[in-house]
Amino acid sequence: MFKRLAEAGASVAITVDGKQVAARAGDTVAAALIAAGIAHCRTTPVSGAPRAPYCLMGVCFECLVTIDGVGSRQGCLVPVRDGMAVETQTGKREAGR
């Protein structure tokens, strides 16, 4: 859906659901997911419908993902960091993670 302009920043290694994803410095988690072509980042806790980042400005809460073990974080507000483990979410969050 998206391609990067040539000038994008230095590469940052994160994992998404255990798989290596090449993010760039300056990416937020949500931007990295979009750039990697990951179609959806969660399913809803209501109907289980797939959702993907929508507003990228902290408003819509569609980009909720688990980051380094902590669930329901707004991916569009969190900058990527080397070694970061991102997990997509399925339905309701599990208490305790």
Added chain:
Amino acid sequence: MTKASDLASSYELVVIGGGPAGLAAAALAARAGLSTVLFDENPGVGGQIYRAITSSPVKDRAVLGEDYWTGAELAVEAKASGALIVTGATVWSLDPTRLVGISIAGQARLIQADRVIVATGSLERPFPIPGWTLPGVMSAGGAQTALKAQGLVPSGRTVLAGGGPLLWLLAAQILRAGGKLDAILDTTPRVNWLRALAHLPDFVLSPYFSKGLKLLREVRAKVRVIRTDRVEAVGDDRLREVVFGTGDGERRMPADLLLLHQGVVPNVNLAIAAGVTHAWNERQLCFEPVLDGDFTSSVPGIAIAGDGAGIAGGTAAAERGRIAAIAAVRALKPAASAPDVQIIRQKLRREEMGRAFLDWLNRPADSFRQPTGDTIVCRCEEVTARQVRDTADMGCEGPNQMKAFLRCGMGPCQGRLCGLTVTELIAAQRGTTPVEVGYYRLRPPVKPITLAELASLPIAEAERKAVER
């Protein structure tokens, strides 16, 4: 990185939001000697209009345009002013005593302010069409953010739908960056010209006029523009095609990405939670705070600057921020030197001049604001237009009762993407007005914080006693 524990317990001025209004306000106030802190929840300052202004990987200045790069100066000034600028800092509470709840990297604090300038800007108006929750459908603002901050350009089959200045600006930016657009679906009703025409003379004199015309020509030369009064996103686990109405029926376009935009509206959540009085703006079809000439709200010591005060654009936002900051300086340090407010007011008037024309011209059609049938209204709780309409028919006459009945507005976004739609749907269904219907009652936290963060806040003995038994 500033941590929550690094913050002082109080500041003379707390500025919430690091877009043009917030940056200009913080810079002016700090230079005049007020102890000033600016909080922004994003990784960097700039707000949405100057998103990633200090870090954008887009080096070809022509792509985002010179208007974007003027934001750099605001960021530099704010940094040099001595104001403490804290990014990654989410303000989740503001009360009438100007106690500010802040969360930084999972740590919450309460900070007392003598004055507060809320500069939380705008958000895109909800665009509730069938299928707008499908992966592959994004807000145009979202795509613009990805371009500014990460240098990401749409690459597949891309359709842009809606109306308003930002839509055309984004189209131009995508094209200049080497992106391709398969079509622009222009949803602006032609009849809007009737109301807009009266304001054309002002618009012609405003800075928007020549810029706007140039932009339209630039985009129209490269992209098919189709007028439509109906747009639908169709797909299964993601968007597959865009269906839209034309004069002679219906057309379907295979698409990977549909970008939606029908203008921006003030981001009112924090101000409403703080108890600020709001009023309905019929021209811009949104609620906005009731403010005086210095942008002071109905709550003493709380001002609202920038697009949060009513949509007027980035340049006006900075001037509004300065006016609000001068009022704060006058109140707290009358002897300090501050710029002449009259000159700033003149600049602001010039900036606001073309607004009426743009507002009337780009006013979204009823059908794109008041959906029907199974179209989702509340994305978080998956509440449909039919449910809201049926419940209004049952006797539910306001959004707060609606929330209790259907859970609309109860999810994590706290009504930001459904509030206006629910208000307008109730008004339409019950034959009344948005003024009569009103808006959601909002309370802290206006953005989620963890239970542990809430638990870490100071507790007075009486407050503990009110719960323990």
Added chain:
Amino acid sequence: MAASDYDVAVVGGGLVGVATAWGLAREGCRVVVLDEGDRAVRASRGNFALVWVQSKGLGLPEYAGWTIRSSNAWGGFAQTLKEETGLDVSFQRPGGFHLALSDRELEARANILKRLHNQPGIVDYKTEIMDHAQVARMLPDIGPEVVGGSFCPIDGHVNSLRLFRTLHTAIKARGVTYLPSHRVEKITKEGGEFRLATEHGEIRAGKVALAAGNANMRLAPMVGLEAPMRPERGQIVVTERLRPFLNHPVVTLRQTDEGTVMIGDSKEESVDPAGLTIGVSATEAERAVRQFPLLSNVNVVRTWSAIRVMTQDGFPIYDESETHPGAFTVCCHSGVTLAANHALTVAPMIARGALDISLVAPFSARRFHVQAAG
């Protein structure tokens, strides 16, 4: 009386009012519900949704029996509502807990239960005190600071917002007229019927049932009744939706069928429904995290405050006017727990035109005079 527009006017469109209205409609009455608007001070939008028995009745043993009657009727009530509306209010009665975070709290709890059970004429509802290990067998996620608690096997809970919507749906289906933004300003009785003055005109009805919560204090004297109230504020914290982790409701913490966790609750003197005290929310959060440490990282998505409907002694008031026959009060704090009674027991009495003294005599407001004289 045939000239009246309605057989009964119910004043108040909260849970007490609509449960009563539904019950009246089932008895064949022509009913109108007069309600305030969207910004009404409304406990039905802010309650904790328990169908709760343990610790009810200290000071008035008949209240325990009345509560158990409703608790026992609740299953059938929920089933009937589902048949009529298709909506499931998710009533569950798995037994509920009150958790203690210190020996002092546990001792205080045990003392209350002892005093309650020692009252003459009390029904035994089998509440037992448990230690940490006993509680942990039923609530495996409790934290080490939970020293124990009390458990009552007939405590339960419901989705109270869905109950509110379901009752509104049900009264609509049964032809009840619902009039929002009809705040009742004045009630008079002329020519054998009640006239209720509102901003939008006068409503006439043969009988009137006052179910207006704390506003009964203002309305009751207009028809020769009284409802001494002492409203208080309560605050609640709500989390995002979580996978089910809690099998039993705790009096201050429950997981809804939707997955959110509601954490309460406070008793404050302020009666400003718009206000909210962060320190109170913080206390609730702090206790919740100590009770269930796995909730630490969970996101709080909402808080709310609401004004409790509270009579001066905390017990319900059901009365029929002596000076204005046909005027009734239906007034209580526990609008969720007692909803089944209001729909299935009180409403038929009102429909018949006389309260059944054998059931509700202890709840007459006349008790306040006895106490004052004594």
